[in-house]
Amino acid sequence: MNVGLEHYLTVSFLLFALGLLGVVMRRNLLVIYMSLELMLNAANLALVSFSRFNNQLDGQVLVFFIITVAAAEVAVGLALIVALYRKRQTAHVEDLTSMKL
């Protein structure tokens, strides 16, 4: 059986579900952030496989931009986490309850 678009998309969906599971289940702020990266990568894989199987290069250009934005996002997010850690001495989401009613 030949590997086609469906196979790549299946991998992408499963990877996205894994990232979502990490965001929901893990309690460490840094690991949650890594799971976000996993979800972003799943989207990239779907875009690249659509681009390849539709013979259009635009999807790959979009992935290029997504990778750039993700790098900027990681830098800002990690700076925020460090600032938060300086204030609260914790990177654990259950200790960050100041917005709880």
Next chain:
Amino acid sequence: MEAINNLISGGAVMDVLFYVFAALTLLCGVLVVANPFSRNPVTSAMFLVLTIISMAGLFVLLHAFFLAAVQIIVYAGAVIVLFLFVIMLLDLKEEQRRKIKMFGLVGGLVSVGAIAAISLKALRTTNPGANLSAPQLEGGTNDLGQVLFKQYVLPFEVVSVLLLVAMVGVILLSKKDLK
């Protein structure tokens, strides 16, 4: 490039390689999220590197050579190093096993399973790859550069401004006392 092209255009080899890289990606993804042996964020970061690298392998199988290189350079080279630096800076202890609330566990698993089931079902019913012609696209540096600098020049420039803004923001955020 030519050697890689010749190697991966042989159908059976390519299929086997796809399954190897896909299994590696998913396995390492599981170990990032739910490692049964270690709760240490460093372990998660290391398995994230493996996930990214095997995903770069999948990109090569999709003939997106430039993106595979960018993936390794930017993610494995820059993003993960940033993560490791922050882990070092924060001096995180091994995450002790707190009691997981039953409601959160069941709710999380059900919602994630539902989203995976819905997307896979949608894939099976729409079947997007059914009547597509054979893929011919090559994503080498030259091909991608042609599109990027002809059709997408404006977004390219805007993204450079975005990177500048992010840099200024990070410097501001990591100052000791904001004035």
